[in-house]
Amino acid sequence: MQLPEKRPYNLSFIVTHECNLRCAYCYESNRDNAQLDADQVKRIISEYLNNEKYGSVQIDFFGGEPWLKFDLIKEVCEWVWERQWKNKYLFFTTTNGTLVHGEVKEWLGKNKERFWCGLSLDGTRETHNKNRSNSFDKIDLDFFLECWPKQTVKMTISPLSIDNFADDIIFIQEKGFLIAGTNFAEGIDWNDKKYLSIVSKQLEKLVRFYLDNPQYEIAQIINLAIEHCESPKKAYKWCGTGDNMRIYDIDGKHYPCSFFTPMTFKKEQLDALKSIDFSDHSLFVDKYCADNCYLFNICPNCYGANYLVNGKFNERDKSRCNLVKLQAYYASALQAQKIIAKSSNIEVSEKNKVALQIRAIEKINDICQKELFIE
Numbered sequence: 478m479q480l481p482e483k484r485p486y487n488l489s490f491i492v493t494h495e496c497n498l499r500c501a502y503c504y505e506s507n508r509d510n511a512q513l514d515a516d517q518v519k520r521i522i523s524e525y526l527n528n529e530k531y532g533s534v535q536i537d538f539f540g541g542e543p544w545l546k547f548d549l550i551k552e553v554c555e556w557v558w559e560r561q562w563k564n565k566y567l568f569f570t571t572t573n574g575t576l577v578h579g580e581v582k583e584w585l586g587k588n589k590e591r592f593w594c595g596l597s598l599d600g601t602r603e604t605h606n607k608n609r610s611n612s613f614d615k616i617d618l619d620f621f622l623e624c625w626p627k628q629t630v631k632m633t634i635s636p637l638s639i640d641n642f643a644d645d646i647i648f649i650q651e652k653g654f655l656i657a658g659t660n661f662a663e664g665i666d667w668n669d670k671k672y673l674s675i676v677s678k679q680l681e682k683l684v685r686f687y688l689d690n691p692q693y694e695i696a697q698i699i700n701l702a703i704e705h706c707e708s709p710k711k712a713y714k715w716c717g718t719g720d721n722m723r724i725y726d727i728d729g730k731h732y733p734c735s736f737f738t739p740m741t742f743k744k745e746q747l748d749a750l751k752s753i754d755f756s757d758h759s760l761f762v763d764k765y766c767a768d769n770c771y772l773f774n775i776c777p778n779c780y781g782a783n784y785l786v787n788g789k790f791n792e793r794d795k796s797r798c799n800l801v802k803l804q805a806y807y808a809s810a811l812q813a814q815k816i817i818a819k820s821s822n823i824e825v826s827e828k829n830k831v832a833l834q835i836r837a838i839e840k841i842n843d844i845c846q847k848e849l850f851i852e
C-alpha cells in the first residue's frame with residue numbers, strides 16, 4: 478500500500494538488540510538477545526492504525542539487525558494485512574542486507590509493494606568491507622535495486638573510509654542507487670586537523686564529478702540549500718523526534734526516536750529526558766549556534782548524537798563544525814559553477830533565489846578562507 482504525500486506518523490519497534498555484524502562505527506552498545514512479543518506488537522499497531530489522529534503510519538522494524546527476527550516480522554505483517562484499518566500504512570525496515578536470502582528474500586519479493594527495505598551500504602567492496610564486517614559479498618545488491626528502485630541507501634563515512642568517500646558515493650550512484658544523507662560516524666573528533674585536507678580533496682572530487690556528470694542527482698553531502706543561510710534563524714527542531722515518531726523497545730517501553738533507546742543510553746540517561754517537552758521546539762535550539770554561526774540554518778543536527786557526545790541534547794556536536802564548513806564551501810563552489818553556466822538564462826522566478834545564493838557564496842567563501850585557511 479502506498480502512503481500519501483503527507484508525512485506519515487513513524488511508529489517503530491526494536492525487534493532485537495542483536496546484530497550479526499560488528500560495524501566499525503556502531504554506537505549501539507547493548508547487544509542482549511531479549512525477545513519482542515508478537516502479540517504486544519499487534520496490540521500497539523492496532524491502536525495506531527485505528528486512531529485517525531495519526532493519519533498514515535509508517536511501521537518500522539528496527540534493530541540490531543531486524544531480519545534476525547524474520548518469523549516475528551512475518552507473523553505481525555501477515556496479521557495486519559489480513560485486517561481492515563482506518564489508517565493507511567506501510568511497513569519498512571533498514572537492514573544490513575546480509576540475511577536477505579532464501580525465505581526472507583522470497584517473502585520480501587512477494588510483498589515488495591507493501592514492505593519496503595532500505596539498505597545500509599558504505600560504498601565499494603573494499604570500503605564496505607572495512608566498515609561493515611566484510612559483508613559486501615553477502616548482499617544481493619541487484620535484489621534491492623530491483624524491488625525498491627526509489628528507496629535511498631544509507632551510507633556512513635568512518636575514519637577507515639574517509640579517504641575514499643567520493644569514489645564510494647560515485648560507486649553507489651553509478652550502481653543505480655539513490656543516496657540519502659551521507660552520515661559521518663558518531664563519536665569521532667572530525668575537527669582534528671588531519672581530516673581537513675582529506676575531506677577537502679574528497680569533496681572537490683565530488684564537485685568535479687557532478688559538473689562532468691549532470692545526469693546524477695547531487696548527493697546531499699554537497700547539496701546544501703546555502704540560500705537559507707540568508708534567512709532569519711528560526712527556533713525550530715531539525716527532526717521529528719518525540720513529535721511524529723515513537724519507538725517501542727522489546728519490553729514495551731517507548732522512546733522519542735531510534736537514537737534515544739536503551740541500546741545506546743543507560744537507564745539514568747534516558748530517565749533524565751522524561752521531563753522534557755519534545756513538542757517545545759525552543760528547547761532544542763543551541764543558542765550559541767543561533768547567535769554566532771552563519772551556517773546555523775543548514776547545519777544538520779541530531780539530538781541523540783548531541784546527547785551521546787556531550788550529554789546535552791540541545792547542545793550541537795561541535796566536533797563536526799569543520800565538516801559542515803567544508804560541505805558548505807564545496808556546495809557553494811558547485812552552485813557558483815552552475816550559476817555561471819546558466820547566467821544568461823536565469824528565469825525571472827529564480828532571480829531572487831540566485832541573488833541569495835550569490836550572497837551566501839561570498840560569505841561562506843570568506844568564512845572558510847578565514848577559519849579553515851582554504852585559499
Ligand code: SF4
Nearest residue numbers: 716734736779780781
Ligand atoms: S534525534 Fe537524531 S536519530 Fe532521532 S529523529 Fe532526530 S535526527 Fe533522527
Ligand code: SF4
Nearest residue numbers: 766770773776793798
Ligand atoms: S557549524 Fe558548528 S557552530 Fe555552526 S551551527 Fe553547526 S555546530 Fe553550530
